[in-house]
Every structure is written in structure tokens, then in C-alpha cells.
Amino acid sequence: MKNHSTNPRKPVFDTVRKMLGRGFRTSEVRSLDSALDQAGGPSPIPFTVGPAGIALIKRFEGCARLRRDGRVAAYPDPGTGGAPWTIGWGATRQGLHGFVREDTIWTQNQCDERLEEDLKRYAADVARAIGDAPTTQSQFDAMVSFHYNTGAIGRATLTKKHVAGDHAGAAQEFARWNKAGGQVLKGLVRRRSEEARLYSGQ
Numbered sequence: 162m163k164n165h166s167t168n169p170r171k172p173v174f175d176t177v178r179k180m181l182g183r184g185f186r187t188s189e190v191r192s193l194d195s196a197l198d199q200a201g202g203p204s205p206i207p208f209t210v211g212p213a214g215i216a217l218i219k220r221f222e223g224c225a226r227l228r229r230d231g232r233v234a235a236y237p238d239p240g241t242g243g244a245p246w247t248i249g250w251g252a253t254r255q256g257l258h259g260f261v262r263e264d265t266i267w268t269q270n271q272c273d274e275r276l277e278e279d280l281k282r283y284a285a286d287v288a289r290a291i292g293d294a295p296t297t298q299s300q301f302d303a304m305v306s307f308h309y310n311t312g313a314i315g316r317a318t319l320t321k322k323h324v325a326g327d328h329a330g331a332a333q334e335f336a337r338w339n340k341a342g343g344q345v346l347k348g349l350v351r352r353r354s355e356e357a358r359l360y361s362g363q
Contacts, residue, residue, distance in 0.1 A: 173197065174211070184212065194298045195362060207301040208288045210280050213359060214302025218280075218309055221352045222251035224272050233272050235265040240342025250276040251309065283309045290314045294324040303335075303360035310352065311338050332357045 177193065178184060190213040210218075226234040226248075235248040245253045246261045249272030253261050267275075287304045300323070308314035319334035335357040339349045 190298075197298075207296065207298045208284060210284045210305040211298045211302050213299065214305050215280065217302070217306050217352075217355055217359060219250060219276075221306075221310070221348065221355075224250055224269070228266070231269065233267050233269060235261050235263055237263075238341065239346060239348065240340075240344055248272070250279075252276075252279065279309065280305070283314075287314050290320050291324055294326070296323070297362065299362045300328070300360050303356045306352075306356050306359070307335060307338070310349075313338070328361075332361045335360065 174190075174193065190211060194211075224233060226236045228234055233249055235246045237243050238245050238247065243263075244260070246263055246265065247253050248261045248265050248267055252272075252275050255261055255265065284301075284305050287301060287308055291301075291304070304314060304320070304323070307317075307319065311317070314320055317334065317338075319331050322328075322331040322334060335353040336350075337353075339345050339353055341349060
């Protein structure tokens with residue numbers, strides 16, 4: 162059985178990060194991924210989301226509704242104007258305490274810890290869904306972002322096409338997931354476009 166807890170490329174990224182003395186820009190992550198892809202031999206299948214994926218998720222989720230006291234308040238779903246209420250980096254549940262409510266308030270630390278936990282869970286879901294299908298870090302990151310937002314990696318045609326090796330077809334599937342509450346939302350259109358670009362290594 163494969164160990165899904167370790168990204169084989171992480172030591173490389175960690176080494177380069179130390180050499181640079183800073184974190185990566187999105188373009189640098191993609192360039193390094195591309196270089197590793199071309200290095201020869203089969204591409205390792207990533208099992209953790211990389212810097213580009215985290216940056217994309219944070220950009221579109223946002224940690225909104227910052228209060229004057231420094232804490233973070235819940236905000237309504239843009240499609241419904243109400244439930245499901247969301248807090249921090251896109252969380253809609255409060256662990257064992259049920260769903261986030263209109264009056265839910267967290268600290269920034271709670272938001273960040275929850276993001277870290279959720280990223281591990283969603284990455285594991287994606288790894289399970291794609292199995293041993295050849296996958297670049299960019300593709301994996303894009304699918305984690307997609308799943309983080311939709312929860313649909315296990316049933317999406319996107320996943321089936323990826324597993325079948327139809328990467329061009331899989332990239333086109335992102336655009337289909339642009340609705341919330343039955344309405345096409347500009348924010349989802351932009352997010353799906355960015356995910357498709359990341360998936361395609363652009």
C-alpha cells in the first residue's frame with residue numbers, strides 16, 4: 162500500500178526554498194514542477210497540496226468579515242444570501258458542533274488551523290479519487306482547490322477524464338462547475354478558469 166501522507170517532491174521544494182531564503186511565487190512553483198516533470202522517469206503522484214494550490218484557495222476563499230476586535234465573523238453564501246454560512250477560509254462546519262451559523266465567530270488562529278486540517282482532508286480525498294493515475298503537482302493542486310470548493314471530486318466527470326489520461330478534456334470540465342444556488346456566479350467562473358489554468362500548467 163502506498164503512503165499517501167508524503168509528497169515525493171517536498172524535499173526538493175524545501176531545499177530550493179531555503180536556497181532562495183523565501184517562499185515561492187506561483188510562476189516559480191509551476192516552472193519547478195515543469196522542470197521536475199521533464200527530468201525523466203515517471204512523475205511521482207503528489208499527495209499533499211503545494212504552494213500554488215494553497216495560494217489559489219486562499220485567494221478565492223478569502224478570510225473575510227474581519228471584526229474590529231481582530232476576530233473573524235461568519236458570512237452568508239453568495240448564491241443564497243444565507244445558509245450555508247461560511248467562516249474563515251471557507252469552512253461551513255464547526256467540527257463536532259454542527260454547521261457554521263450566522264453568529265459564529267472565530268479567532269484568526271482558529272481559521273488558519275482549520276484550513277490546515279481541511280487541506281489535508283481534501284488532499285486525501287483527491288489522492289483516493291485519482292488512485293495511481295499519473296498526476297503533476299499542478300494538476301493535483303487544481304483538483305484540491307476544485308474539491309475544496311465543490312466537494313465533488315468523487316463524482317465529477319473531471320476526475321474520470323483525468324484518470325483516463327484525457328487531461329485536455331479534464332481541463333475543460335472545470336468550467337461546468339460555475340453555479341451556486343442555481344445561478345452562475347462571476348467568482349466561480351474566475352475560480353474555475355484559474356483552476357483550469359493551473360491544471361494545464363499555465
